[in-house]
Amino acid sequence: MKTIIISNRLPVKVKRTDKGLTITESEGGLATGLGSLFPSENNIWIGWPGLEVTDKEEQVFITKELLKQNLIPLFLTENEVECFYEGFANEIIWPICHYRPSYSIFDRKSWLFYRQVNKKFLSLAEQYIKEGDTIWIHDYHLMLLPSLLRKKFSDVRIGYFQHIPFPSHEVFKLIPWRNELLEGILGADLAGFHTEDDVHYFQNACHRILNKKISKNHIFNSNRKTKTAAFPMGIDAEKFKKISQERRTNVQAKLLKRHLHQNKIILSIDRLDYSKGIVERIKAIEELLNQYPEYKEKITFIQLIVPSRDTVKQYKLLKDEIDRSVGEVNSKFANSHWAPIQYFYNSYPIDKVCALYKAADVCLVTPIRDGMNLVCKEFVACNSTEDSNGVLILSEMAGAAEEMRETIIINPNDIEQMAQAIHKGLTMNLHEQQVTLQSLAEKIFKNDVNEWLKNYMNDLKKTTSDKPSKTLISEKTIELVKRKLRSRKKPSLFFLDYDGTLVGFKNDPKNAAPTKEVIELLTSLKETENNHVVLISGRDQPTMDEWFSSLGIHLVAEHGAWRFDPNKGWETLGTPNSDWKPAIKKIIQKTIDLHPQTFIEEKTYSLAWHYRTLNPTKAATIKSELERKILNLKEYTINKLEIMDGDKVLEIKPNFIDKGKAARSYIDKLNPEFILAIGDDYTDENTFKVLPAHAFSIKVGNKPTLARYYCNSQKEALNFLKQISEPIGKNTPKQPSLSLNQK
Numbered sequence: 178m179k180t181i182i183i184s185n186r187l188p189v190k191v192k193r194t195d196k197g198l199t200i201t202e203s204e205g206g207l208a209t210g211l212g213s214l215f216p217s218e219n220n221i222w223i224g225w226p227g228l229e230v231t232d233k234e235e236q237v238f239i240t241k242e243l244l245k246q247n248l249i250p251l252f253l254t255e256n257e258v259e260c261f262y263e264g265f266a267n268e269i270i271w272p273i274c275h276y277r278p279s280y281s282i283f284d285r286k287s288w289l290f291y292r293q294v295n296k297k298f299l300s301l302a303e304q305y306i307k308e309g310d311t312i313w314i315h316d317y318h319l320m321l322l323p324s325l326l327r328k329k330f331s332d333v334r335i336g337y338f339q340h341i342p343f344p345s346h347e348v349f350k351l352i353p354w355r356n357e358l359l360e361g362i363l364g365a366d367l368a369g370f371h372t373e374d375d376v377h378y379f380q381n382a383c384h385r386i387l388n389k390k391i392s393k394n395h396i397f398n399s400n401r402k403t404k405t406a407a408f409p410m411g412i413d414a415e416k417f418k419k420i421s422q423e424r425r426t427n428v429q430a431k432l433l434k435r436h437l438h439q440n441k442i443i444l445s446i447d448r449l450d451y452s453k454g455i456v457e458r459i460k461a462i463e464e465l466l467n468q469y470p471e472y473k474e475k476i477t478f479i480q481l482i483v484p485s486r487d488t489v490k491q492y493k494l495l496k497d498e499i500d501r502s503v504g505e506v507n508s509k510f511a512n513s514h515w516a517p518i519q520y521f522y523n524s525y526p527i528d529k530v531c532a533l534y535k536a537a538d539v540c541l542v543t544p545i546r547d548g549m550n551l552v553c554k555e556f557v558a559c560n561s562t563e564d565s566n567g568v569l570i571l572s573e574m575a576g577a578a579e580e581m582r583e584t585i586i587i588n589p590n591d592i593e594q595m596a597q598a599i600h601k602g603l604t605m606n607l608h609e610q611q612v613t614l615q616s617l618a619e620k621i622f623k624n625d626v627n628e629w630l631k632n633y634m635n636d637l638k639k640t641t642s643d644k645p646s647k648t649l650i651s652e653k654t655i656e657l658v659k660r661k662l663r664s665r666k667k668p669s670l671f672f673l674d675y676d677g678t679l680v681g682f683k684n685d686p687k688n689a690a691p692t693k694e695v696i697e698l699l700t701s702l703k704e705t706e707n708n709h710v711v712l713i714s715g716r717d718q719p720t721m722d723e724w725f726s727s728l729g730i731h732l733v734a735e736h737g738a739w740r741f742d743p744n745k746g747w748e749t750l751g752t753p754n755s756d757w758k759p760a761i762k763k764i765i766q767k768t769i770d771l772h773p774q775t776f777i778e779e780k781t782y783s784l785a786w787h788y789r790t791l792n793p794t795k796a797a798t799i800k801s802e803l804e805r806k807i808l809n810l811k812e813y814t815i816n817k818l819e820i821m822d823g824d825k826v827l828e829i830k831p832n833f834i835d836k837g838k839a840a841r842s843y844i845d846k847l848n849p850e851f852i853l854a855i856g857d858d859y860t861d862e863n864t865f866k867v868l869p870a871h872a873f874s875i876k877v878g879n880k881p882t883l884a885r886y887y888c889n890s891q892k893e894a895l896n897f898l899k900q901i902s903e904p905i906g907k908n909t910p911k912q913p914s915l916s917l918n919q920k
Contacts, residue, residue, distance in 0.1 A: 178309040179219035180634075182211060183302060185262065185318035187224035187248050191239055198235060200242055211630065223249040223302055229258060251301050253294065260290030262318065263489060269352060270317045272491075274341050275452040275546045278351050280491050288354050295321040295361075299329070308332045311637065314365070316340045321357065324364030336637045337365035338408070341548040342576070343375040346382040359387055363398045366640035369408045369633055371549045371576040376405050384797050390880075391797050392822050392859075402881045404640055408633045409580055410549050411625040414558040414618075420531045421559035429532035438515075441603055443478045444537035446530065446552050447544075449485040449522075451495050454545045454572065454589040459502040459518065461543075461595035466510050466517060469600060474515045476603070478541075479533065483524045496522075534559035539568045539602040542575060543589040549576040554621050557581075561618035566610045568602035569617065570595075580624065583616045650875060650888045650897055658853065658873060658901045667850035668707050672840055672864055673699075673898070674856030675714040677824055678877050681891050684790050686716075686778070691724055694895070701902040703730050711843055713737075713836050715821075715828065715860055717780040718747065736821075736830065736860055737839035738782040750834065753782045757812040761829055764806050772799060783830035791825075800827060823858045837863030844869075853901075854884075855894060 188203045188211070211222075226243070230236050230252050243250050253261070264287035272280035298319060306312065306326075313336040314322050323337050339362075349355055359382060362368050370376050376394070383389040383396050390397040394405050420426055434442070443462070447453040462478045482499070486492045503520045510517050525533075534540070540556040553571050560567045571578050572589040587598045648654070662669060676682060676689060679698070683689040691699075703710045712725055713733040721734040721741070732741035741747050758779070765777050765786050772795075778785040786803065788796055804820055807813055807829060819832040836856075844852065844867070854864050857877035865874045865883040874884035877894045888894050 178307070178311070179221065180311045180313060181220070181302065181305060182222040182224075182313050182315070183298060183319060183322065184222070184224045184315035185266075187222060187226050187243070187250065189226065189243070189246070189248065191226040191228045191230075191250075193228065198239065200239075219247075221247045221249055221305060223251060223298065223305075225253050226250045229253065229255050249301065249305065251298060253297075257290055257294050257297075260284075260287045261294040263486070265291035266318045267486065267489070270320070270358075271341065273348055273352055274317065274344050276344060276348060277451060278348060280451070281351070283353055285353075292321060292357075295319055295325060298322055299325045302326065303329055306330055306333060310334075311634075312336065313338070313634075313637070321361035322364075324361040327364035334367075334637055334640060335365045336367045336369065336633065337362050338369040338633065339375070339379075339548070340371070340410070342372075342546055343370055343379045343382070345378050346385045349378075349382050350386055355382075355386055359383055360398075363387075363389075363396060363403045365403055367633075367637045368396075368403055368405045369636075370405070371407065371409055372579055373407045375548070375576075376407050380405055381797065384793075388793070397880055404636070406636060408629055408636075409576065409624065410551070410629045411621065411627075412551050412554045412558060413627075414554070414561070414622045414625045417531060417534075417555050417558035418561055420528055421535055422562070423528070426528055426532045426535060429529060430535035433532065433536045437477045437519075440475055440477045441472075441538045442536050443476060443539045443541055443599060443603075444481075444533055444556075445479070445541045445543075446481045446483075446533070448483045449487060449492055449496060451491060452544055452546050454543045455480070455482065455499055456495075456502055457545070457589055457592060458541060458543050458595070459499070459506060460592045461599065462517060463506045463509070464592050464596035465599050466506075468596060472603070473510060473517075474512070476517065477515075477519055478517055479519045479521070479537075481521045481523070481525065481530075481533070484522060530555070531559050534567075537567055539570060539599060541570050541599065542577075543570065543572040543587065543595060544575050545572070545589050547572070547575040547577075551577075553577050553581065553584075557614060557617045557621050560614055561622070563611065563615065565614055566607055567614060568605055568610055569613075570598045570602055580620055581617055583613050648886050649879075650886050650893075654886060655897065655900050659903075661851050661873075662901070665707065665850045668709055668847050669851040670843060670847055670849040670853075671702055671708065671710045672713050672843075672852070672854035672856075673710065674858075674861050674864075674877075675712060675716060677857035677891055678855055678894050679891075679898075682789065682824060686787065687720075694899075696728070698895070698899055698902055699725070699728055699730055702898075703728065705902070709843075709847060709849070711840070713839060713856075713864065715785075715823070717778070718749075722747065731843070733836065733839045735780050735782050736834050736836050738780075738830075738834050740839060749781070754816065754831070757816040757818060758784060760810055760812045761807055761818075764810070765803065768799065768803050782834055783828050785826050785828040787826050789825040796825075803827065821860055823860060835863040836860055837867045840864045841867045855898070857891065857894075 190201050190203055192199050226239060230239060236252055239250055264284060268282045269287065272278060299322060309332065311334045312326060315338050317339060323335050326335055368379065370379065380391050380396060384391050395402045396405060445458060447455055466472055487496055503518050507516045507518055534556045542550055542553040544550055553569055554577060556569055569584040571581055571584050571586055573586050574589055578586055585598045585602060587595050673679060679695045680689050680691065699710060702708055710730040711733060712730055714721060715736045716734055718734040718739040721732050725732055726741060729743045739747055739749050761784055765784065769775050769777060772791055774790040775786060775788040778787060807820060817832050818829055821828040852868060852872035854868055854872060855875040855877065856864060862883055868874055876882040876884040876887040877891055879887050879889060888897060
């Protein structure tokens with residue numbers, strides 16, 4: 178078994194020079210981050226080598242050379258690069274995810290190429306995938322790939338990690354092909370993001386756009402589920418610290434200081450992008466000099482911009498605006514021997530970058546929107562010794578801000594606040610600088626890139642691959658059930674859920690009384706010789722008694738708290754403890770006050786909050802908040818309660834009550850030859866869990882389940898039960914009726 182990494186770019190650069198093709202290592206964050214995983218054992222990495230190669234001989238040469246490093250190149254044509262990479266990925270997904278929808282160009286041709294290239298990655302990857310492999314797909318270029326792979330391979334684990342922000346569903350749904358993109362990611366077993374906000378927005382998009390059910394960080398999708406979680410990416414902190422302590426790095430830093438006449442240095446390093454807040458930052462420098470003229474000739478702002486996509490219209494316009502802004506500020510404040518802004522449009526090797534970090538008095542990291550941003554972590558790693566100094570100013574819109582709250586946090590759109598933050602950083606005393614840097618460094622080194630990698634891979638290993646766990650009921654299933662019933666020599670036992678199985682859901686549960694069709698079904702099943710019917714429900718005992726006690730079948734109410742024997746009447750588990758109810762009822766009532774279309778139902782042993790009529794776009798968030806409040810109550814822990822997440826209902830009950838224990842007692846007493854259980858929600862899983870291997874277990878709705886079979890809807894479930902309840906034959910000897918007290 179091996180790990181296959183798939184990303185848009187390989188961790189190398191292939192270039193065409195006068196001397197021919199050259200291959201050099203990339204210093205990108207992803208390449209560094211996966212260094213400890215790759216290469217090792219049989220692991221491989223699939224991606225584009227970054228160069229258009231049409232010559233077959235060159236393709237063979239590159240493939241042969243990269244295979245020595247376990248790298249598998251995927252070659253893209255000029256059209257594919259233009260429409261897939263520059264087009265759909267960076268003119269649609271990138272601006273949408275960075276809240277710049279006006280920059281998006283919704284071109285169908287780009288979409289077709291995006292889909293085509295994702296399928297091209299699939300075709301290459303499937304040549305190397307074996308049973309039991311782990312596949313880790315990276316970033317927004319390949320959102321469709323998890324689902325494409327899942328359809329081909331059910332016996333592999335698939336992970337997806339998004340390195341850019343995920344936007345709110347209102348913004349994401351602007352993409353005409355948003356459904357396909359979301360469904361694509363849901364092919365993964367684990368979808369990872371940098372922050373909890375990104376996780377929440379992704380879950381919300383799946384719920385609001387695709388109407389997927391969300392529960393405990395899992396998104397339920399057909400017959401499987403995708404776990405979602407935040408994994409804040411770190412850096413190779415030891416590497417940056419080591420380079421920053423080298424003699425040549427410190428010499429470069431001192432020379433820079435001397436060249437700038439020992440001025441205070443404010444440093445920003447960015448890739449050219451409108452998400453980085455570069456223009457706003459330049460305005461903040463201008464505002465600083467306006468408010469504090471004493472800084473003239475005393476500070477230098479170094480803005481290093483790494484070239485990126487500068488042939489794309491929006492990026493060309495951005496560079497022009499940056500050039501103009503720098504020129505305006507320098508012409509306003511500069512003199513013959515000093516300019517406030519030193520602007521470099523170039524990429525520097527890592528040793529020179531570390532020298533800049535060492536020389537800087539203030540590091541200004543102020544993106545308008547950023548998935549993580551590793552520059553701030555690199556600055557801290559380079560200034561992590563006890564005698565280091567420096568101040569980090571960080572945008573609250575960078576993912577890293579969640580981890581680095583000790584530093585100066587600003588809103589990147591507030592120019593005056595940014596200017597004041599720079600002033601604060603320039604005047605901060607040395608002790609405060611060092612204390613803050615040490616606190617930040619402790620986190621940076623603890624949660625480094627290796628920890629990020631370990632946490633993600635451990636979570637991915639814990640997920641279960643998508644092996645088919647159940648079969649859709651069919652005519653063959655019906656015939657098989659009938660054949661088993663005809664040939665049985667011992668009793669048959671039926672466990673039937675009620676709401677969502679025998680009847681559809683109603684906005685008011687009181688309106689879901691059994692229909693004539695349901696009564697006839699239950700009667701038919703019960704009157705067939707050797708059949709024992711147990712209606713097992715979460716319904717309250719009075720309702721179950723009113724609706725069904727006259728039918729002569731066994732009843733289980735409130736998930737097993739009450740049981741009805743046609744010969745003996747109702748029995749309960751004992752006197753219920755209701756001491757916990759007032760505190761939890763109070764919390765639920767506050768939610769109802771805010772959302773009066775919801776209501777509370779009190780049962781003997783439990784409390785249920787119904788929210789079927791709640792706006793589905795709000796339900797997941799409101800339910801999650803209510804769950805959080807209940808879980809934090811001491812009454813919840815002391816009384817050993819549990820929360821059951823049903824179909825548009827949240828129920829709180831003692832954890833010793835469940836349908837499985839009730840079902841087990843009937844199985845033990847009757848020792849049936851044939852068992853059939855059918856139900857639609859989470860609570861029925863407890864019943865399925867206790868069934869012997871030969872039992873027929875059926876889930877209503879194609880959802881993750883322990884059941885062996887499923888049907889698509891409540892109507893299908895009822896029709897199935899009607900067909901198997903048809904007369905089976907009367908040649909089987911009559912057995913005594915079931916009583917829980919029989920010996």
